[in-house]
Amino acid sequence: MNLFGVIGNRIAQAVIAPVVKNMKIEFPERIEGVDAFLSIPEILEQNGVSHPLIVTGPRIAKSEFFSAMIHNLDGEYTIFDKVEPDPKVSQVSEMVELYQKEGCDSFIAIGGGSNMDAAKAAAAGVTRPDKAISELGGLMKVGKPIPLFIAVPTTSGTGSETTVAAVVTDDKTGRKYAINDGVLCPKYAVLDPSLTVSLPPALTAQTGMDAMTHAVEAYLNEKYHTEETKELCEDAVSAIVEFLPRAYEDGSDMEAREEMLIASFKAGEAFTIACVGNVHAIAHTIGGLYHVPHGMANAVILPYVLEDYGEKIYPALARLSEVSGIKTDGSEKEKAKAFIERIKSMNEHMEIPTHFSQINEKDIPTMASWAAKEANPLYPCPKIYSREDFKKMIRKIRG
Numbered sequence: 155m156n157l158f159g160v161i162g163n164r165i166a167q168a169v170i171a172p173v174v175k176n177m178k179i180e181f182p183e184r185i186e187g188v189d190a191f192l193s194i195p196e197i198l199e200q201n202g203v204s205h206p207l208i209v210t211g212p213r214i215a216k217s218e219f220f221s222a223m224i225h226n227l228d229g230e231y232t233i234f235d236k237v238e239p240d241p242k243v244s245q246v247s248e249m250v251e252l253y254q255k256e257g258c259d260s261f262i263a264i265g266g267g268s269n270m271d272a273a274k275a276a277a278a279g280v281t282r283p284d285k286a287i288s289e290l291g292g293l294m295k296v297g298k299p300i301p302l303f304i305a306v307p308t309t310s311g312t313g314s315e316t317t318v319a320a321v322v323t324d325d326k327t328g329r330k331y332a333i334n335d336g337v338l339c340p341k342y343a344v345l346d347p348s349l350t351v352s353l354p355p356a357l358t359a360q361t362g363m364d365a366m367t368h369a370v371e372a373y374l375n376e377k378y379h380t381e382e383t384k385e386l387c388e389d390a391v392s393a394i395v396e397f398l399p400r401a402y403e404d405g406s407d408m409e410a411r412e413e414m415l416i417a418s419f420k421a422g423e424a425f426t427i428a429c430v431g432n433v434h435a436i437a438h439t440i441g442g443l444y445h446v447p448h449g450m451a452n453a454v455i456l457p458y459v460l461e462d463y464g465e466k467i468y469p470a471l472a473r474l475s476e477v478s479g480i481k482t483d484g485s486e487k488e489k490a491k492a493f494i495e496r497i498k499s500m501n502e503h504m505e506i507p508t509h510f511s512q513i514n515e516k517d518i519p520t521m522a523s524w525a526a527k528e529a530n531p532l533y534p535c536p537k538i539y540s541r542e543d544f545k546k547m548i549r550k551i552r553g
Contacts (some may be wrong), residue, residue, distance in 0.1 A: 155480075155538050155539065155540035155543065156540075159538070159540060160270050160538050162531070163530050163531040163538050164534075164538075165530075166531035167186035167377055167378075168377070170378075170531070170532065170534075171194060171377050171378055171534070174427055174428075174429070175378060175380050175427065177318075177336050177427070178336060179318060179336045179339050179426065179427075180339060180341075181316055181339060181423055181426075182191075182305065182316055182339065182340045182341060182342055182343035183341065183342050183343070184343050184345055184419065185197070185342060185343070185344045185345065185346075186345045186346075186412070186415075186416075187346065187347075187412075188346065188347060188408070189346065189348060190228055190305055190344050190345065190346040191219060191344050191346045191349060192222070192223070193224055193247045193344070194223060194226070194227070194262065194306075195226055195227055195228055196316050197304060197342055197416050198227075198229070198260065198302075198304075199228075201210075201260070201302050201341075203260040203301075203302050204228075204229035204230060204259065205229060205230040205231060205232070205256070205257060205258050205259050205260070205261070206231050206232075206258060206260040206261060206262045206304075207231075207232050207233075207234060207252065207253045207256070207258040207260070207261050207273075207276075208224075208231055208232065208233045208234070208235075208261070208262045208264065209234050209237060209249065209261060209262065209263045209264070209265075209269055209270075209272060209273035209276070210233075210234075210235050210237060210263070210264040210265050210269050211235065211236070211237045211238070211265050211268070211269055212235055212236065213412050214235075214264055214269075214308060215233065215235035215350070219348070219349055220264065222432060223264075226348075227533075232251050232252060232253075232256040232258055234248075234252055234487035235409045237265070237268055237269045237272045237273075237330070238268070239268050239445065239447070240268060240323045240330065240339055240441055240442065240445065240448075241268050241271060241272035241275070241322055241323065242322065242323045242325045243275075243287045243323070243325055244289060244323060244325050245272065246272055246275040246276050246279060246287050246322055247287055248258040249272065249273070249277065249279075250275035250276050250279035250283075250287075253276065253280050254280065257521055258301075259301060259302070260301050260302035260303070260304070261273050261276070261300075261301060261302070261303045261304065262304045262306065263303070263304070263306065263340075264306040264308065265306075265307070265308050265309070265310070266307070266308060266309040266311075266312055266314075266357075266361065267311070267312025267313075267314045267321070267364075267448065270305050270307070270312065270314035270315060270320075270340075271312075271314055271319075271320045271321045271322065272320075272322070272352040273291075273303070274300075274314070274319075274320035274333070274338045274340075275287060275320040275322050275333055276306070277298065277300035277301060277303055277338065277470045278290050278296045278320065278333050278335070278337075278338060280299045280300070280301065281296055281298045281301070281337070282295075282296055282297070282298070282366065283300065283364040287322065287333075289438070290333045290335075291322075291331045291332065291333055292331075292332075292333070292334065293334050294334070294335050294336075295333070295335065296333065296335040296337050296338065297335065297337070298337065298523040298529065299337050300337050300338060302341055303338075303340040303341055303342075304340065304342045304344065304372050305340040305342065305343050305344070306342065306343075306344045306346070306349070307343070307344075307345065307349075307350075307415065307418070308353065309348045309350065309353060309357060309358075309361040309418075310348055310350055310353075310358070310361055310362060310365060310401070310411070310414035310417070310418045311360070311361025311362055311363070311365040311414075311418050311449050312361065312364060312365075312418070312422070312448075313364075313365060313368055313418050313419065313421050313422020313423075313425065313426075314448075315340055315343040315345075315418075315422065316339065316340070316343055316419050316422040316423050316426065317338075317339065317422045317423075317425070317426045318334055318335055318336050318337075318338045318426055319332045319333065319334045319338065319340050319426075320332065320333045320338055321438070322408075323442055328442045329439075329442055329444050329524055330438040330439075330441060330442040330524075331528075335516075339426070343419060345412070345415040345416065346415075347408050347411035347412040347415055348408070348411075350401075350411045350414070350415065351405055351406055351408070351411060351449060352405070353405065354405075355402050355405065355504070355506050356504075356505070357405075357447075357449075358398075358401050358402050358405065359398070359402050359449075359453070359455060359504035359505070359506060360400040360402065360448075360449030360450045360506070361418075361449045362394060362402070362414060362449070363398075363449055363450075363452060363453035363456070363500070363501065363506065364448060364449030364452050364453070364506075365390060365394055365414070365417055365418040365421045365422075366390075366394045366398075366421075366452075366453075366456070367430070367433055367434070367437075367452035367453070367456050368390075368422060368424070368425045368430060369386075369387045369390035369391045369394070369417075369420075369421040369424060369425075370387070370391065370419075370433040370456065370460070370474070371425065371429075371430040371433055371434065371535075372386075372387050372421070372424040372427075372428035372429065372430065373387035373388070373424075373428075373470055373474065374431065374463075374467055374470055374535065374536050375428040375429055375430075375431060375533065375534045375535065376470075376534075377534040378427060378428040378429060378534055379427075379428055380427055380428075381438065382423075382424075383424050383427055383428050386420045386421070386423055386424040387421065387422050387424045387428075388473070388474065388477045388478075389417070390417040390418075390420040390424065391474050391477070391478050391515065392477050392479070393413050393414070393416065393417035394414070394417050394480040395478040395479070395480065395496065395500075396409075396413075396478070396479075397409075397410040397413040397414050397417070398414060398500065398504075399500065399503065399504075401414050402503075402504050416450070417427070418443070429532060429533050429534070430526070430533065431459075431529065431533045431535040432459050432529055432533065432535050432537075432539050432544075432547070433452055433455045433456050433459045434452065434528075435524075435525040435526070435528040435529040435533070435539075435544070436451075436455050436459075436485050436521070436525050436534075436544065436547060436548060436551070437451050437452045437455055438524070438525070438528060439520075439521040439524045439525050439548075440455075440510060440513070440521070442524075443517055443520075443521065444510070444512055444513070446510065450506060450507075450539065451510075453501050453506045454501070454506060454507060454508065454509070454510060454551065455547075455551055456492050456497055457497045457498050457501070458547065458550055458551055459547065460494050460497070461494060461519075462537070462547065463535075463536045464489065466536050466537070467486050467536050468486045468489075468490040469486055469490075470490075470495065471487040471489070471490035471493045472485035472487075472489035472490045472493070474493055475490065475492050475493040475496075476489060478493075479508075480492050480493055481493070508553070509551060509552060509553030510551055510552055510553075511552060511553055513548060513551070513552040518545050518548050518549065519545065521544070521548055522541045522542075522544035522545045522548060523541060525539070525544045525548075526539065526540065526541045526544055
């Protein structure tokens with residue numbers, strides 16, 4: 155990007171920084187432990203609601219724990235169990251209509267990021283019936299409190315249970331965009347490791363590296379840091395380095411599963427304030443056009459972008475290398491490079507690919523345009539990418 159473009163983006167970020175740092179967000183109350191999901195009826199009663207819309211996908215709807223939860227509910231409830239990966243705006247609108255038709259008064263979102271994002275977008279739609287879902291995309295366009303929202307993650311990676319964002323996909327173009335508003339943060343996050351035990355190794359890997367990407371990108375966005383952000387990122391990265399390989403190798407390792415849930419939550423809390431970066435901007439385009447799982451896209455892209463940033467991020471990566479025990483001696487450059495190599499080795503160990511050869515050359519200009527629109531000027535990345543920079547990186551990722 156030319157000098158004037160960089161200066162313009164940095165000025166915009168200087169204006170945005172105090173806004174994001176001082177956002178009044180009430181992060182979710184964490185309900186933790188094995189069988190924590192059984193406390194949901196009590197949560198509903200305490201908050202004076204009695205007819206939740208339960209949002210999930212078809213696989214979870216057939217699970218034993220879902221049946222147990224439904225059996226444990228006292229009052230009325232309505233189930234929407236058709237959430238698809240990368241939920242489309244049309245499906246969110248369908249959920250809004252169901253909520254209104256059935257007289258629901260709250261939301262319970264169960265599953266991974268797609269389920270929670272769909273439910274949060276629907277909550278935004280319920281709160282703002284005067285606006286189409288597409289009109290709510292961007293920053294702070296909901297503006298009113300949503301109904302009681304309980305998030306129950308069954309993966310350890312998206313962090314959607316603690317964020318203010320809901321990512322949806324435009325039906326016509328396939329472009330992903332986010333609805334961002336502090337009111338979308340769930341009131342409760344039920345972190346029950348027993349619900350993640352059945353997660354297959356591949357999904358464990360992809361969602362775990364999604365959390366890693368959240369933590370690393372938020373860590374590099376120093377302009378938006380609060381007092382807590384840095385510590386949250388360091389805690390999350392340290393836990394993921396230690397416990398993700400264990401969860402991948404042994405899905406029944408309850409300690410690893412619980413630590414990964416907490417790491418995902420912390421990474422989500424961090425990037426809610428500090429934002430993500432160019433990795434996510436590219437990953438969203440690949441997911442939207444090629445239906446690549448978001449966590450896998452992030453995992454593949456992350457080391458490429460970190461290497462491209464070069465020496466300007468060596469101090470930060472060196473610190474992450476130290477706190478996570480990857481390399482604690484040597485120069486900053488050596489420790490930083492060791493951190494990137496660990497990302498690569500974790501990907502290789504968990505059979506995550508190194509390239510996306512399916513990317514079509516004719517799509518790259520569109521992808522670069524979408525990525526630049528998402529990243530600039532909001533994300534205070536170490537290096538601001540122009541459309542040309544995004545094109546070069548996408549071609550590198552394609553291989």
